[in-house]
Amino acid sequence: MTATATATARTFACKVAEVAVGKPRIVTIGRISVGIFQLDDGYAALLNICPHRAGQLCEGPVCGTTRHTDRAEFIYERAGELIRCAWHGWEFDIRSGKCLVDEKLKARIFPVHVDGEDIYLEMGR
Template sequence: MNVCPHKGAPLCEGPQCGTTAWDGGGKFISCRDNEIVRCAWHGWEFDIRSGASLVDPDVKARTFPVTVEGGNVFVLA
């Protein structure tokens, strides 16, 4: 479903993006380009493949298997 588990926002309104992470040496770096969907309402970030929240992996957005055939995306619900 197209629902953020935090407050029910439609996840399709948020960007597909990357995130930032600490590099272990005192800097934040950009990483995981196009692997994250960010909720447009409150900024919660979810892994596109697993649906897991980056902050608390026990909180998950619902995911569905998909295939791409001839440029068409099929959702296998």
């Protein structure tokens, strides 16, 4: 390891079988509550605190959103890629943590690693 590299500890979070599509598994690691999501291309993890008003972000519905158009129509897209905070309805991208309403807000994400049937998170960021 070089002098500039930092060690990142992986912490066991849960079993793969405990995470269902469309319903996050909320785990507590130390004093930190984290939502683990199964997406169509793998897993993602978000801090269970909404950066808008500190609500329990991962307890809201997994959803998509409507695309803005110039016509009077609704186009629903990104199904299963967003989490909507149950407190105020603000939507966040599950993979990146970015807020759809205010790009200055971002939910904290944790890198996820799957080893066999176990899910590990990198908590030291």
